[in-house]
Amino acid sequence: MREHPDDAGVHVSGGNFFGATAIGPGAHAVHNVGGGRGAAEVARLIELIEAYADRLPDPEAARREAGELLAETRRPDADKGRVRAALDSLAERVAPVNTLLELVTALKSLLLGE
Numbered sequence: 743m744r745e746h747p748d749d750a751g752v753h754v755s756g757g758n759f760f761g762a763t764a765i766g767p768g769a770h771a772v773h774n775v776g777g778g779r780g781a782a783e784v785a786r787l788i789e790l791i792e793a794y795a796d797r798l799p800d801p802e803a804a805r806r807e808a809g810e811l812l813a814e815t816r817r818p819d820a821d822k823g824r825v826r827a828a829l830d831s832l833a834e835r836v837a838p839v840n841t842l843l844e845l846v847t848a849l850k851s852l853l854l855g856e
Contacts, residue, residue, distance in 0.1 A: 780853050784812040787832075787845050794839045804835040815853065825853050 788808045795801035811828040814820050829850050836842035850856050 780815045780849070781812060783845070783849055783852060784808065784815050787842070787849065788812065790842055790845065791836070794836075794842055797839050798836060798842075799838065800835060804832065807832050807835060822854065826850075829853070 788805070791798070791801065791804050791808055795804075798804055807828055811825065811832065814824050814828065829846055833843060833846045833850075836846055
């Protein structure tokens with residue numbers, strides 16, 4: 743028998759636990775990846791990729807990755823794993839340009855809380 747009748751029986755111990763969680767009757771969890779600001783900042787990144795394209799080894803790949811990230815951040819059910827993968831890939835692609843790398847790092851913090 744449970745110690746507390748309202749206890750849903752969930753126990754989290756050790757490791758990392760983050761994200762929206764809902765437990766119990768009628769519970770509903772929502773996780774907004776970056777909110778509306780995230781898409782605006784990704785759009786800014788796309789503009790800067792264009793401005794620095796001549797300094798990137800593969801600007802087309804950076805454009806494509808940033809476009810996919812923008813599409814994902816605009817989704818109401820944005821997939822955090824896809825956002826993380828796109829940001830990791832973008833970090834490698836824009837590494838030669840510190841301004842772009844700093845923005846990708848800031849986006850990681852905004853969108854993923856990292």
